[in-house]
Each structure stands twice: as C-alpha cells, then as structure tokens.
Amino acid sequence: MITVIALLIGVLGLVIGSFLNVVIYRVPKGESIVSPGSHCTECGHYLRPWELIPVLSYLILKGRCSKCGTAISRRYPAVELLTGFLFVLTFLLRTERTVPGLICDIVFVSLLIALTFIDLDTFRLPDVLVSLVALIGAVNTFVTGDPVLWRSLLGALGIGGIFFLVAYLYPGGMGMGDVKFVAALGLYLGSPNIFIAIFVASLFGSVIGGLHIITYQKQLKDPIPFGPFLAGGALLLLFCEDFVTALIHF
Ligand SMILES: [Zn+2]
Numbered sequence: 001m002i003t004v005i006a007l008l009i010g011v012l013g014l015v016i017g018s019f020l021n022v023v024i025y026r027v028p029k030g031e032s033i034v035s036p037g038s039h040c041t042e043c044g045h046y047l048r049p050w051e052l053i054p055v056l057s058y059l060i061l062k063g064r065c066s067k068c069g070t071a072i073s074r075r076y077p078a079v080e081l082l083t084g085f086l087f088v089l090t091f092l093l094r095t096e097r098t099v100p101g102l103i104c105d106i107v108f109v110s111l112l113i114a115l116t117f118i119d120l121d122t123f124r125l126p127d128v129l130v131s132l133v134a135l136i137g138a139v140n141t142f143v144t145g146d147p148v149l150w151r152s153l154l155g156a157l158g159i160g161g162i163f164f165l166v167a168y169l170y171p172g173g174m175g176m177g178d179v180k181f182v183a184a185l186g187l188y189l190g191s192p193n194i195f196i197a198i199f200v201a202s203l204f205g206s207v208i209g210g211l212h213i214i215t216y217q218k219q220l221k222d223p224i225p226f227g228p229f230l231a232g233g234a235l236l237l238l239f240c241e242d243f244v245t246a247l248i249h250f
Pocket of ligand 1: 040041042043044045065066067068069070
C-alpha cells in the first residue's frame with residue numbers, strides 16, 4: 001500500500017515538476033504561467049496533450065521539438081525527475097506528518113525547486129514566490145502546529161534580522177532577496193531548525209565558493225547565487241532533522 005501511494009506521489013511530482021518548469025521560465029520574465037499554453041520557444045509550435053506528459057514525451061521526442069527539431073533543454077526532464085524524487089522522499093521521510101502537513105511540505109518543496117533554478121538562471125528570488133513560501137509557512141504553523149507559532153516567529157525574525165544586518169553592513173554582498181527568503185524559510189522550519197539549516201547552507205556555500213575560486217580562478221567578487229544553498233539547507237533539515245541535529249550536538 002505504501003509503495004502504491006509513494007508511486008502515485010512520485011507521478012504527481014513529475015506533473016508538478018512539469019508545471020514548475022513553466023514557473024521557472026516565465027515568472028522571472030513577468031509572464032503569465034497559464035496562458036499561452038506550452039509551446040516551442042523556437043518555432044512557437046503548441047505542444048499537443050501527449051507532448052506534455054513529463055519525462056516520457058521527452059524520451060519519445062528524443063529531446064527535440066516535434067515540428068522544428070530544435071533541441072529541448074535536458075533541464076526540463078531533470079526538473080520533473082527531481083520534483084518526483086523529492087515528493088517521494090517527503091512522503092517516506094516525513095512519517096510523523098498528517099495529510100495536511102504533507103500537503104504543506106509538498107508545496108514548500110515545490111517552491112524551493114522553482115526558486116533554486118530561478119536564482120541559478122537570474123540571480124534573483126522573485127518576491128511573489130518568496131511571499132508564497134512565507135504564506136505556506138504561516139498556513140503550516142496554524143494547521144499543523146509543527147513548528148508551534150512562537151518557534152515559527154522566532155525563526156523568521158531571528159534569521160531575517162541577522163541576514164538584514166549582514167546585508168546592511170556589507171552592501172553588495174548579500175541581496176535583500178536572500179534576507180526575505182531566509183525569513184520565509186524561518187517561518188516554515190521554525191527555531192532552532194532554521195539556524196541549523198542556514199549554518200549548513202553557509203558551510204556548503206563557502207566550500208563550493210572556495211572550490212569555484214580555485215578551479216575557475218574566479219575573483220571573489222564574482223557572484224554565486226546563495227538561494228540554492230539556502231534551499232538545500234532547508235530541505236536537509238526537512239528530511240533529516242534528527243540526524244542533522246544529532247550531528248551538530250556531537
Ligand atoms: Zn519547434
């Protein structure tokens with residue numbers, strides 16, 4: 001039974017992932033995510049229903065537009081598979097969650113995926129999506145009580161305050177987008193989890209940033225988007241809270 005549900009949630013993830021591709025592509029441009037329908041960016045060919053089937057259509061089409069043959073980015077099926085995978089992980093690892101809690105988690109994970117790829121593409125975290133993270137954080141606290149309200153508020157204000165101060169003292173380093181994003185994450189994860197998540201994110205961020213400088217001879221001022229690390233840290237805490245907390249105390 002669990003396997004069947006996990007499979008169905010995985011398929012749901014593939015479908016949502018397909019929608020997230022649209023969000024990732026269109027939200028930074030300020031375009032509508034509902035109309036026009038999905039089309040080839042090269043020749044404008046509108047995708048037929050079967051061409052919208054996640055991953056499968058990509059394989060059948062051999063990664064090319066059915067009309068003009070332009071290559072379709074491998075990232076489309078990759079985002080779909082990633083979303084499916086993370087949905088299944090959410091279901092399997094968040095065992096203490098009720099159904100409303102799992103729905104909140106799935107919305108949260110979806111927003112993190114969209115924000116990660118948008119930040120990689122554009123170095124921006126669109127306000128509309130960050131606001132949705134805050135909204136689902138508030139809904140989660142009120143509906144599930146996990147984390148409880150005061151932990152949620154302490155997390156949001158605490159981490160938001162710290163990041164605001166850093167951004168204020170070192171302008172040009174961190175963007176206000178990151179400040180708003182961590183505050184929204186804090187609302188969802190609550191204290192102390194948000195602080196651990198950001199600690200882990202900063203650790204990975206400095207290591208990867210350092211490697212980047214060494215391997216590509218990059219200048220320190222070359223920006224590396226911080227959003228993907230923040231999202232990764234949040235996911236890590238979401239999925240293996242007990243493990244990470246034990247590791248930190250060790
Ligand atoms: Zn085409």
